[in-house]
Amino acid sequence: MISVSAQPNQSIIHGIICLQTLAASPVPVGCRELARQVDLPVMTVNRILRTLMYMGMVVQNEKKSYLPGPAIHVLAAQSIHGSELMNRALPVIENYLPVNHIVSVGVLWGDKVSYLIHALPEHSFSQSLLNNHLFDVTQSTIGVMLLSRMKDEEILQLLGNERFDEVKEPIDFARINGYASRVHSSPQERTIAVMLDEKNHAAIALSRLHIRDENELEASLKSLYELRDKIIGQ
Known part of the structure; x- marks a missing residue:
């Protein structure tokens, strides 16, 4: 969590939350539904959406629902470029592939994890x-793993x-051992994660790992740390 000494601008915060929520939705969203999702008054969300439409960040379909507009693609490209x-991560992970497990890089967004990279073996x-x-x-x-870097009161x-x-x-466990671990439905299938970038609060994980003993766990951790x-750049 980032603490600020000055009073944050709520209008900007609300606008960004609406834009992020809309961009993350797999389907177009109406004004009232978006207001419900972000817990803001309908009139506030309507005003934000009209402003975002003016900027080309969102557009309306024939049912008057909202979806990302052309300007958001420009913003996305600029964000990745910048x-x-x-x-740093993209060329290294591309060279690391193909492997028979999943490689992921993720960051926190509220109480969700957004995967910046989620490379599945069966996909390009x-x-x-x-x-x-x-x-x-x-x-x-x-x-x-990301939560382990926060204070308990923040969590x-x-x-x-x-x-x-x-x-x-x-x-x-993650705080003590320096990595997070989750065993899935199959006892031999596991996900492990470590911090990737403290400044950007990002973590990297390997999953669908078939680990049968401590030696295989150590080998998988070694691969993850090397990646x-x-x-x-170390």
């Missing part, structure tokens, strides 16, 4: 940039008591 993290590398789904932070190994504010209790044990170090 991202030091993405410019270009598709790894299109798998930008939002996942509940408590259900994501990358999410647990409580973000998740509430019940959801924090669900992830407290794996968060403590991380290549990205950050």
Whole structure:
């Protein structure tokens, strides 16, 4: 969490939240539904959407629902081009592939994890940039790793008591061991994650790992750390 000494501009915050929520939606969203999702008055959201339409960030379809407009694609391209993290990570991960497991890079967005890169073995590398789904932070190994870098009071504010209790044990594990781990339905299939970039609060993970013993776990961690170090230039 970032603390600020000055009062933040709520109008800008609300506009960005509306734009991010709309961009993350797999389907067009009406004004009232968007207002419900972001918990803002309909009149406020309507005014924001009209401004975003004027800028070309959103457009309306024939049903008067909203979806990303042409200007948001320009913003997306500019963001990737200007991202030091993405410019370092993309060529390294592309050279690392193909492998028989998943490689992911993710960041926190509220109580969700947004995957900047999600490279599946069965997909081309270009598709790894299109798998930008939002996942509940408590259900994501990358999410647990990122939460482990926050203070408990910050996590409580973000998740509430019940959801924090669900992830407290794996968060403590990540703090002690320096990596997060999740065992899936198959006891031999696991995901491991480590911090990638503290400044951008990003983490990297390998998943669909078939780990049978501690030696294989150590080997997988070694591969993950080596991949991380290549990205950050160590």
